[in-house]
């Protein structure tokens with residue numbers, strides 16, 4: 001099969017490699033669509049630990065084309081979305097944390113390739129009418145669902161989301177399902193602001209506007225927001241959002257912050273206002289439930305462009321620019 005092998009920094013090479021051999025409980029998936037993720041960009045920039053040579057790609061969908069000896073042949077032909085890890089359900093992390101942190105997990109092979117091999121339980125059948133594009137967004141959506149489910153939504157909260165990239169948008173769609181007073185999205189890119197608005201944000205604001213702070217103050221009636229979600233991964237934005245919270249407000253960290261970054265917040269304020277800060281990383285226990293939840297969201301319009309496997313560098317560059325929304329690769333399209 002053809003695979004795009006990452007050789008370090010921004011070097012990728014198309015290589016012809018053998019399709020990995022199926023173990024008893026595994027399935028082989030022909031990859032239809034795989035999303036580019038900020039993490040892939042960070043890996044090529046040396047900002048996220050990973051060692052080459054390696055096949056990257058962890059947000060994907062496809063069709064089961066072969067199964068191991070212990071898996072029912074009926075699974076062949078199923079349209080699936082693929083989880084990057086499996087879980088045992090019995091280890092201390094599965095029992096006390098989440099199944100996405102399983103200590104005995106088996107990883108799927110990278111999806112920037114024509115085929116990927118994984119534990120059968122990692123390949124989740126998708127609803128009949130769901131496109132492979134939308135199914136490939138299950139992984140980021142599961143992270144946002146898991147994060148937004150950590151928040152308490154009582155007394156019709158006012159919500160502020162900073163950042164309207166794919167993670168901000170997915171969080172937006174999930175919080176709009178709750179009984180809330182209003183949602184404000186802060187985003188400097190006008191294209192992204194227009195997407196946020198078209199998907200139901202009550203207000204969209206540009207952080208570079210002169211009256212930005214007054215606007216937020218007005219919307220939150222001088223009291224502050226009940227809930228704030230940081231969906232960028234910049235400590236100064238986390239800090240800013242926390243300063244916009246009312247007493248007993250909740251802040252959710254969806255954005256991935258750089259290693260060793262520090263929170264420069266007034267701790268007296270934190271203590272005095274009884275602020276709750278929630279870290280949120282990964283799919284939690286939500287991956288399998290996510291396809292059904294996102295099926296109604298019309299996520300097709302979030303896919304800005306689909307590239308061929310050979311065009312991976314362009315796809316990474318587009319993602320790094322932070323302009324469109326989601327970029328994908330179709331490894332089996334020529």
Ligand SMILES: [Zn+2]
Pocket residue numbers: 037038039058059139140
């Ligand atoms: Zn990802």
Ligand SMILES: [Zn+2]
Pocket residue numbers: 087088089090091092093094101102103104105
């Ligand atoms: Zn486990």
